[in-house]
Amino acid sequence: MTAATTHGYTPGLRVTERALIRRVRRLPLPGHVHVQVGHEVTAEQLVASTELPGNVVNVNVAHELSITPEDVPALMLEGEGEPVEARQIIAESRAFWGLFHSIARAPITGTVETISDVTGQVLVRGRPISVEIDAYIDATVVVVQGDETVVVETRGALAQGILGVGGEAHGRLKMLCSEPDELCQAELIEDACRDCILVGGGRVTLETLQAAAEVGAAGVVTGAIDDTDLDEFLGAPLGVAITGQENLGTSLVLTEGFGDTPMRRRTFELLAERDGRRASVNGATQIRAGVIRPEVIVPEPGATWDAAEEQAGGGLAVGSPVRLIRRPHFGLPAEITELPERLEAIPTEAEVRVARVRLEDTGEVVAVPRANLEIIVQ
Amino acid sequence: MADEQALRSILATDCGSTTTKAILIEAVDGEYRLRVRGEAPTTVEAPHEDVTAGVLNAVREVEELSGRALIRDGTIIRPQQDGEGVDAYVSTSSAGGGLQVMVVGLVRSMTAESAQRAALGAGAIVMDVLALDDGRRDYERIERMRELRPDLILISGGVDGGETRKVVEMAELVAAANPQARLGEKYELPVIFAGNVDAREPVRAALERSAALTVVDNLRPTMEQERLGPARGEIQELFLQHVMAQAPGYPKLMGWTDADIMPTPAAVGSLIETIARRDGLNVVGVDIGGATTDVFSVFGGTFNRTVSANLGMSYSISNVLAEAGLENILRWLAIRPDPRRLGNDIRNKMIRPTTIPQTLGDLAAEHAAAREALRLAFEQHRLLATELKGVQRQRDIADAFGAAGAQSLVDMMALDLIVGSGGVLSHAPRRTQAALMMIDAFEPEGVTRLAVDSIFMMPQLGVLATISEEAATQVFYRDCLIPLGTCIAPAGRGRPGSRCVRVAMRPGGGAVEMAVPFGEMRLLPLAEGETARVTIEPTRGFDAGAGRGRTVTADVQGGVVGLIIDARGRPLRLPDDAAERIEAIRRWHRALDAYPDDAEADEALHGDGPEVVAT
Structure with a gap:
């Protein structure tokens, strides 16, 4: 017995020429929004800014003045909310007609946050930390929410990666490789790569990444990397796939993963066709709940977008194009020929639900665990 | 929800970080039994961003396998009527x-x-x-x-x-x-x-x-x-x-749901506590998931749980690699592995966490990583499962700074039962593989029973107990807990091949006797439901529970694996020399019939797969 469709298996990464792309630009705290709905903005344009409360440093005034905590408020020279300079005297005590004189100083410049008569501690908050947010993509402002959120929108090409490191950046696309399986080597990096988003093909080496960072490339997009090279580039082993905060000199987007895996041809061609165009890249990844994929966006303001594709992500069906995402067929494209309902034994002896697929390159039909399929969104 | 007395059918789901699992329980001739199980990827991320989508997908699989309609108009049919729907629905969650x-x-x-x-x-x-x-x-x-x-x-x-x-x-x-x-x-x-x-x-x-x-x-x-x-x-x-x-x-x-959604570990913990209390046992339970590994223990009636937040078999598998080191994972393989390939494979599992091993080589590599995840999680558990600190001596806070740690409550010689749960243990193609993973990681000493959660349903039974303890208990003992058998492992060290232990077993009317040299493992048949009296005679320098060199007599229970005699010593040390180690691991695998064929596994891990092409 064969089921007509089945449900919810690994949705493929989006690689599309025609996407409606919206990105939310949100301040960590309310502040000031610098744009209005309808404004055309460039990727580097400031859209919102705010100031985060500074760090807090405590002063144990009771201890420094050798008094009890309940006496602290009376001996403070500055009250809660008042500004203080570093080294400024903020509390003072005198005993025996001024013979014994004790003082407590502010450890940093800022404001007095709290004065506790229970613990005798005074918390001083440092100067605010300025936060500025740019538009990230060349786009139009479509939403402004209060004084903290801006939504920008554009149409254009979108290629999601499987894993990235480093944060947002923008620049012109520059092709490094001429084939999707070409090794992305350091010799390909030249001065003209500065500020560009470099598009490789196959595996990228550590030396290439280091050269890209040194020359000041905005980002590198390629198929894969060796795990040891990534760890070396990061300076520490990558334990869980939650990234984006790294400061590496260049952002990295891997479209396939680890090892000698070429970039999917469709992704490669989509980027190659846009060589020289302005684009944005973000290596931030979260492979946990609330998943975030790294991405490359090439805005094309006049382009149409495919609403049907936006809704895609449904089930597997006979005839569905898929990609196999585990050994021994890792990376191969195929088409589903049958979805047997009953569990079947695979070479590990595990009994699992499989799909029978026809491999695109050889025409061979093989049984593959459904969990090891990725739907290719057409 | 129908009255507890009148529950004819129950649907229970567990929304894990990777997979949502659904089980259908039915009352048949007055007994609650597991009918079928279904699963689907958890859907807390785009494009769904709605956990109920994954729940419905898993329940649809249950529908397909059971032939019973459970969903109508995008929700679960309740109460049961004309063979459709269920009387109660409960769920646990660790998603997000x-x-x-x-x-x-x-x-x-x-x-x-x-x-x-x-x-x-x-x-x-x-x-x-x-x-x-x-x-x-x-x-x-x-x-x-x-x-x-x-x-x-x-x-x-x-x-x-x-x-x-x-x-x-x-x-x-x-x-x-x-x-x-x-x-x-x-x-x-x-x-x-x-x-x-x-x-x-x-x-x-x-x-x-x-x-x-x-x-x-x-x-x-x-x-x-x-x-x-x-x-x-x-x-x-x-x-x-x-x-x-x-x-x-x-x-x-x-x-x-008909009861509050429980955090998955709380549900598993309550079940482990119930087992320990009911049979008066010292129990260690483990639930190894995609992102985290939970360890539970009850020693002398004291319950403890630890969670190792970044030790798991998919999302966190790279962290297992980072914490344990590649060498420690490689040491469990019965082959000479290619470190580059294994490192890349582990990272690929992290970024495609819902995939499953398709070749024997891949399976062996995941089992090797699981041993390390379990070992590290258990080490963390031992450190936290201690007597109350600050009790023994009168002291103030200042004295406690830097004070020596209290005694761990975890006593491997006093341990009666290890229960394993989680995908890599519950879904191991051969139960022996699960037994071996737990023995290698936890190193039980003396006489210890082993069991696994048959299909990874302890979370659902834990929450089910909140509406029907009877249904939860019946299904747990009849369909969930698979007894693997008993492990006999004398503590101590010796020279490879030297005398270590002699075991005499009298199952039913027969008798079997076996001397096992140091560094070896043996398997004696003792089926599920069978018990046997065994006499364990460790040689001088080895302790099977009564002291060094002292004979122990115990009634042991069988299981789907049997009676495992582990004479590799405690603490367990693998040979340093790679060739010797590989040979030893192959002997252990053969002794326990753990994997189909090591040569095939070797080929699967080292053989040339099809060339990957750009698509």
């Missing part, structure tokens, strides 16, 4: 990263540790423990609170009538950090205070402007007493009110 808690206490090994146990017992992941003696400066503590964005903060500190000032100081730090909740930007971060009663009012004053404070009984009212119940209960309540209510799709799911 579970419940993430930050613990604040005074002394790391005392009140902070008690608070940590309370949070862990409630099914939480403890993101960090802040204490006066944690070696950090105040601004570092504040930065940490801001950076981690926990779901809630548990503050403890001070015995009743004891230290107040330092407790309030820590509360003031929490207020200064003004941490934001991870989920739901609009609501105030929940904070529970479970410390010194005298500090309640000043703590309330310190936190009233920056957090939603709840006050419960002190979890360490005296040095000699730990009372975790009230804090645990409040954590679970807040889990429902805040975390679940903010997670994608959960408000809808909460509307479907």
Whole structure:
């Protein structure tokens, strides 16, 4: 017995020429929004800014003045909310007609946050930390929410990666490789790569990444990397796939993963066709709940977008194009020929639900665990 | 929901971080039995961002396999009518990263540790423990609170009538950090205070402007007493009110269930406690998931749970690699592996976490990583599952800084039963593989029973017990708990090949005797449901439970694997020489019939797969 469709298996990464792309630009705290709905903005344009409360440093005034905590408020020279300079005297005590004189100083410049008569501690908050947010993509402002959120929108090409490191950046696309399986080597990096988003093909080496960072490339997009090279580039082993905060000199987007895996041809061609165009890249990844994929966006303001594709992500069906995402067929494209309902034994002896697929390159039909399929969104 | 007495069918789901599992239980001739199980990827991310989509997908698989309609109009049909629907529906959840808690206490090994146990017992992941003696400066503590964005903060500190000032100081730090909740930007971060009663009012004053404070009984009212119940209960309540209510799709799911959604680890923990209590056993349970590994133990009636937040078999498998080191994973393989390929494969599993091994080589590699994840998680458990610290001697807080740690409650020689759960153990193609993984990772000593959760359904049964203990117990013993058999493992070290132990077994009317040299393993048949009296004669220098060289007689239970004699010694040390080690592992695999054929596994890991082409 064969089921007509089945449900919810690994949705493929989006690689599309025609996407409606919206990105939310949100301040960590309310502040000031610098744009209005309808404004055309460039990727580097400031859209919102705010100031985060500074760090807090405590002063144990009771201890420094050798008094009890309940006496602290009376001996403070500055009250809660008042500004203080570093080294400024903020509390003072005198005993025996001024013979014994004790003082407590502010450890940093800022404001007095709290004065506790229970613990005798005074918390001083440092100067605010300025936060500025740019538009990230060349786009139009479509939403402004209060004084903290801006939504920008554009149409254009979108290629999601499987894993990235480093944060947002923008620049012109520059092709490094001429084939999707070409090794992305350091010799390909030249001065003209500065500020560009470099598009490789196959595996990228550590030396290439280091050269890209040194020359000041905005980002590198390629198929894969060796795990040891990534760890070396990061300076520490990558334990869980939650990234984006790294400061590496260049952002990295891997479209396939680890090892000698070429970039999917469709992704490669989509980027190659846009060589020289302005684009944005973000290596931030979260492979946990609330998943975030790294991405490359090439805005094309006049382009149409495919609403049907936006809704895609449904089930597997006979005839569905898929990609196999585990050994021994890792990376191969195929088409589903049958979805047997009953569990079947695979070479590990595990009994699992499989799909029978026809491999695109050889025409061979093989049984593959459904969990090891990725739907290719057409 | 129908009355408990009248429950004819129950649907239970567990929404894990990777997979949502559904089981259908039916009452047949007065007995509750598992009918079928279905699963589907959890859907808390785009394009679905609604946990109920994954639930419905898993339930649809149950529908297909059972031929029984369970869903109509996008919801679960209840009550059962004309062979359709079920009488009750319950669920657990660890999706969305579970419940993430930050613990604040005074002394790391005392009140902070008690608070940590309370949070862990409630099914939480403890993101960090802040204490006066944690070696950090105040601004570092504040930065940490801001950076981690926990779901809630548990503050403890001070015995009743004891230290107040330092407790309030820590509360003031929490207020200064003004941490934001991870989920739901609009609501105030929940904070529970479970410390010194005298500090309640000043703590309330310190936190009233920056957090939603709840006050419960002190979890360490005296040095000699730990009372975790009230804090645990409040954590679970807040889990429902805040975390679940903010997670994608959960408000809808909460509307479907007939009992509160339980955090998955809390459900598994309550089941482990039930087993230990019912049979008076010392038990270790483990649930190895995609992102985290939970270890539970009951020794002498004391329950403990730890969670290793970044040790798991998919999302966290790279962290297993980082913490254990590649060499420690490679050492469990019966082949000469290619380190580059194995490293890349492990990372590929992390980024495509729902995939499963398709070749024997891949399977062996995942089993090797699982041993290390289990070993590391158990090490962490031993450190936390201790006697109460600060009890033995009269001392004040200052004395406790840097004080020697208390005795771990985990006593491998006194351990009666190990229960394994989680995908890599429950779905191991051969049960022997699960037994071997647990033996290698936990190193049981003496005589220890082994069991696995048949199809990874302990979470669902844990929450089911809240509406029908009868149904949960019946299904647990009949369909969930698969007895693997018993492991006999003398503690001690010897020369390879030297005499280690002689075992005589008398199952039924027959008798079997076997001498096992040091460094070897043997398997004696003893089927599920059978028991046998065994006489274990360790040689001098080895202890099987009665002291070195002393004979032990015990009644042992069989299982789907049998009676495993592990004469590799304790602590377990693998040969340093790679060739010797590979040969030893192959002998152990052959002795236990653990894998189909090592040559095939070798080929699967080293053979040339098809060339990968750009598509």
